[in-house]
Amino acid sequence: xxxxxxxxxxxxxxxxxxxxxxxxxxxxxxxxxxxxxxxxxxxxxxxxxxxxxxxxxxxxxxxxxxxxxxxxxxxxxxxxxxxxxxxxxxxxxxxxxxxxxxxxxxxxxxxxxxxxxxxxxxxxxxxxxxxxxxxxxxxxxxxxxxxxxxxxxxxxxxxxxxxxxxxxxxxxxxxxxxxxxxxxxxxxxxxxxxxxxxxxxxxxxxxxxxxxxxxxxxxxxxxxxxxxxxxxxxxxxxxxxxxxxxxxxxxxxxxxxxxxxxxxxxxxxxxxxxxxxxxxxxxxxxxxxxxxxxxxxxxxxxxxxxxxxxxxxxxxxxxxxxxxxxxxxxxxxxxxxxxxxxxxxxxxxxxxxxxxxxxxxxxxxxxxxxxxxxxxxxxxxxxxxxxxxxxxxxxxxxxxxxxxxxxxxxxxxxxxxxxxxxxxxxxxxxxxxxxxxxxxxxxxxxxxxxxxxxxxxxxxxxxxxxxxxxxxxxxxxxxxxxxxxxxxxxxxxxxxxxxxxxxx
Amino acid sequence: xxxxxxxxxxxxxxxxxxxxxxxxxxxxxxxxxxxxxxxxxxxxxxxxxxxxxxxxxxxxxxxxxxxxxxxxxxxxxxxxxxxxxxxxxxxxxxxxxxxxxxxxxxxxxxxxxxxxxxxxxxxxxxxxxxxxxxxxxxxxxxxxxxxxxxxxxxxxxxxxxxxxxxxxxxxxxxxxxxxxxxxxxxxxxxxxxxxxxxxxxxxxxxxxxxxxxxxxxxxxxxxxxxxxxxxxxxxxxxxxxxxxxxxxxxxxxxxxxxxxxxxxxxxxxxxxxxxxxxxxxxxxxxxxxxxxxxxxxxxxxxxxxxxxxxxxxxxxxxxxxxxxxxxxxxxxxxxxxxxxxxxxxxxxxxxxxxxxxxxxxxxxxxxxxxxxxxxxxxxx
Numbered sequence: 012x013x014x015x016x017x018x019x020x021x022x023x024x025x026x027x028x029x030x031x032x033x034x035x036x037x038x039x040x041x042x043x044x045x046x047x048x049x050x051x052x053x054x055x056x057x058x059x060x061x062x063x064x065x066x067x068x069x070x071x072x073x074x075x076x077x078x079x080x081x082x083x084x085x086x087x088x089x090x091x092x093x094x095x096x097x098x099x100x101x102x103x104x105x106x107x108x109x110x111x112x113x114x115x116x117x118x119x120x121x122x123x124x125x126x127x128x129x130x131x132x133x134x135x136x137x138x139x140x141x142x143x144x145x146x147x148x149x150x151x152x153x154x155x156x157x158x159x160x161x162x163x164x165x166x167x168x169x170x171x172x173x174x175x176x177x178x179x180x181x182x183x184x185x186x187x188x189x190x191x192x193x194x195x196x197x198x199x200x201x202x203x204x205x206x207x208x209x210x211x212x213x214x215x216x217x218x219x220x221x222x223x224x225x226x227x228x229x230x231x232x233x234x235x236x237x238x239x240x241x242x243x244x245x246x247x248x249x250x251x252x253x254x255x256x257x258x259x260x261x262x263x264x265x266x267x268x269x270x271x272x273x274x275x276x277x278x279x280x281x282x283x284x285x286x287x288x289x290x291x292x293x294x295x296x297x298x299x300x301x302x303x304x305x306x307x308x309x310x311x312x313x314x315x316x317x318x319x320x321x322x323x324x325x326x327x328x329x330x331x332x333x334x335x336x337x338x339x340x341x342x343x344x345x346x347x348x349x350x351x352x353x354x355x356x357x358x359x360x361x362x363x364x365x366x367x368x369x370x371x372x373x374x375x376x377x378x379x380x381x382x383x384x385x386x387x388x389x390x391x392x393x394x395x396x397x398x399x400x401x402x403x404x405x406x407x408x409x410x411x412x413x414x415x416x417x418x419x420x421x422x423x424x425x426x427x428x429x430x431x432x433x434x435x436x437x438x439x440x441x442x443x444x445x446x447x448x449x450x451x452x453x454x455x456x457x458x459x460x461x462x463x464x465x466x467x468x469x470x471x472x473x474x475x476x477x478x479x480x481x482x483x484x485x486x487x488x489x490x491x492x493x494x495x496x497x498x499x500x501x502x503x504x505x506x507x508x509x510x511x512x513x514x515x
Numbered sequence: 516x517x518x519x520x521x522x523x524x525x526x527x528x529x530x531x532x533x534x535x536x537x538x539x540x541x542x543x544x545x546x547x548x549x550x551x552x553x554x555x556x557x558x559x560x561x562x563x564x565x566x567x568x569x570x571x572x573x574x575x576x577x578x579x580x581x582x583x584x585x586x587x588x589x590x591x592x593x594x595x596x597x598x599x600x601x602x603x604x605x606x607x608x609x610x611x612x613x614x615x616x617x618x619x620x621x622x623x624x625x626x627x628x629x630x631x632x633x634x635x636x637x638x639x640x641x642x643x644x645x646x647x648x649x650x651x652x653x654x655x656x657x658x659x660x661x662x663x664x665x666x667x668x669x670x671x672x673x674x675x676x677x678x679x680x681x682x683x684x685x686x687x688x689x690x691x692x693x694x695x696x697x698x699x700x701x702x703x704x705x706x707x708x709x710x711x712x713x714x715x716x717x718x719x720x721x722x723x724x725x726x727x728x729x730x731x732x733x734x735x736x737x738x739x740x741x742x743x744x745x746x747x748x749x750x751x752x753x754x755x756x757x758x759x760x761x762x763x764x765x766x767x768x769x770x771x772x773x774x775x776x777x778x779x780x781x782x783x784x785x786x787x788x789x790x791x792x793x794x795x796x797x798x799x800x801x802x803x804x805x806x807x808x809x810x811x812x813x814x815x816x817x818x819x820x821x822x823x824x825x826x827x828x829x830x831x832x833x834x835x836x837x838x839x840x841x842x843x844x845x846x847x848x849x850x851x852x853x854x855x856x857x858x859x860x861x862x863x864x865x866x867x868x869x870x871x872x873x874x875x876x877x878x879x880x881x882x883x884x885x886x887x888x889x890x891x892x893x894x895x
């Protein structure tokens with residue numbers, strides 16, 4: 012196999028951070044080369060350099076042995092590099108064809124040549140086994156198919172090198188299988204793929220070669236057949252990592268949270284939660300599995316008082332809490348690790364110490380007679396920073412200075428350090444590094460051990476499988492089924508997440 | 516951007532050093548903005564065939580050169596401080612109060628009414644210990660109501676406070692104009708000016724010096740600046756205001772009633788602007804005369820921006836603006852350079868503070884990690 016792309020000694024310095032430190036990377040024709048690393052390891056910076064978005068401070072880039080210099084994504088596209096971003100760049104109200112031709116519009120007799128492009132799209136999708144209907148509107152097709160549109164978009168621009176940035180984050184297990192099939196089809200026809208991810212299982216399954224990055228440097232390259240998960244994890248983190256959460260069997264007690272036939276509308280006023288009923292007992296973890304966008308966000312917002320429900324009941328510790336604002340619910344024993352930590356969970360401009368009292372600043376010892384007690388707040392901050400191992404120069408720097416993992420630890424420390432009967436954790440480890448994930452998982456299991464009822468919402472099936480005692484699968488606003496974790500398998504859950512055997 | 520994990524090393528630094536550092540960092544850009552504006556203003560003066568150095572010397576002399584000049588500077592600065600605090604407090608709550616001018620005018624008119632009319636209505640003089648607080652309180656209340664209305668509209672309907680405070684200005688200013696030309700006009704047959712009668716003695720804050728116009732209002736303004744600082748950073752209400760201003764979503768998540776906080780913030784802001792009007796009436800003019808406000812409420816926006824929305828910054832900005840306004844006359848007298856140049860310089864200061872990227876570029880200063888949220892987009 013010939014090397015078609017080579018990066019040599021790429022270095023990129025950001026203020027205070029060496030994002031890429033003499034990184035070497037190469038890609039052979041027709042291979043899938045996985046780029047593995049924690050958040051902040053420098054993967055995205057490297058790919059942005061390859062896609063012409065950043066200029067490296069030093070280092071060279073070779074395409075088919077010739078040195079090239081990229082000043083914009085246009086240059087990258089011109090030498091056959093295509094990128095599929097984690098967040099799709101599609102316009103929902105346009106058709107597939109229109110989205111694909113956007114920016115490369117072709118005219119025929121002074122009007123857009125829709126038919127010509129549509130035929131070309133059909134041809135491409137057949138050639139590579141990417142089933143898409145060129146005439147359907149993007150908003151009407153599932154996420155997995157939207158991703159195919161993105162891939163066809165790059166192929167339409169004659170890409171021979173495909174960069175896939177965390178492509179499986181938004182997919183169901185079945186859709187992931189489909190994506191892998193497509194990736195193999197593409198490589199068999201000579202396309203080369205750079206696969207960016209932090210998921211170890213996927214890497215082992217699909218990659219031909221694996222390059223691991225840590226703290227801006229390449230720490231090693233591996234072949235899947237010669238390595239395993241724990242070895243890769245250790246390379247990523249720089250130490251041994253416990254991948255499986257160890258926990259005692261659950262000893263569930265009384266119901267803490269009861270949800271009865273709850274209905275919630277989304278932002279557009281459409282019914283996103285269509286009558287769900289479940290309960291969470293003290294001392295157990297109930298996982299809610301499901302592909303993102305099936306009503307989980309709205310469900311959690313209704314349970315935590317951030318959104319009004321349109322029907323049904325929420326009972327917490329025997330008290331009817333339906334459509335209460337957040338404060339009474341919090342005072343009745345709720346802790347909430349929110350899905351969007353920067354939007355809901357933190358005031359980034361505040362010092363860490365202030366964020367650590369965000370929900371109880373008005374209660375003694377932090378607020379006495381409407382006056383903030385700085386001494387108590389400072390003491391609380393010092394203690395929690397130490398107890399929860401929050402890496403910060405001091406508790407008094409703005410929280411925006413902290414890394415994502417440590418920002419999440421600030422939230423976890425705050426939410427777990429006060430009296431709590433119900434913990435709702437929504438995507439608690441999304442975007443975090445392996446070390447932080449391990450830590451947060453342990454904390455959640457600890458809470459269960461203390462008799463707290465835990466509702467865990469996650470799009471990561473592995474996370475749900477390893478933490479939850481029972482799993483409720485959500486599909487299109489309904490709970491399809493609630494099963495014992497011990498009595499189910501990943502593929503069975505995957506089918507339910509995709510809506511198979513849907514029943515109320 | 517990638518971020519390496521910082522290590523635990525530094526403890527809480529000495530409080531004094533921390534404050535000095537904070538103030539230094541906060542004041543750097545405004546200070547450079549002022550200097551830059553003075554340089555550009557100097558070029559404008561030179562372009563008009565004037566001598567910028569003589570002009571600035573005249574300006575400085577007029578503002579600080581004599582005791583009288585100093586006293587007049589404080590007279591100018593007093594309403595600027597109150598109004599600047601009003602706008603700064605709203606900024607801290609994530610709200611852009613452009614309505615300070617209207618709130619101030621209504622505060623002045625309400626204060627004047629209670630000052631001269633209440634004793635007439637009661638048919639007796641009221642002891643100062645009751646009348647003065649009533650008079651000042653009426654001004655604060657009027658401003659508070661005028662601020663609360665756009666706040667309530669924002670909280671309940673999402674209507675943007677920028678539009679509504681501007682509209683409330685029109686209503687207030689025209690209402691005041693009507694009152695001073697009509698029902699509240701000084702009935703003295705010799706009077707041709709749109710002004711109220713003098714307020715009764717019990718409603719007046721006594722003068723300090725007979726020779727100088729320096730008055731208690733300036734000292735009160737400094738005290739109020741301290742109180743605003745204390746409210747914002749030392750009380751739970753201040754925490755709520757700043758949280759709702761900095762990240763309303765997180766505020767809601769934390770159990771703060773963000774709608775109520777918005778109304779409260781605008782009420783307090785309007786109250787401070789109303790106080791500016793009330794103090795002009797009770798401590799300086801002893802009546803309300805149409806047009807006494809030289810756009811204090813509008814300059815207050817510039818002052819709050821210059822002071823980085825910090826109460827103490829607003830005091831510094833207010834004194835600077837007061838000094839420039841006051842010194843301008845002397846400058847014109849000495850150098851024949853029109854006072855309007857000062858408006859140009861003030862506009863330039865505001866420009867450089869608002870577009871601080873320019874200043875940062877000129878002096879090669881790195882951008883801060885966090886920025887003050889001055890106002891939010893429409894709707895949500």
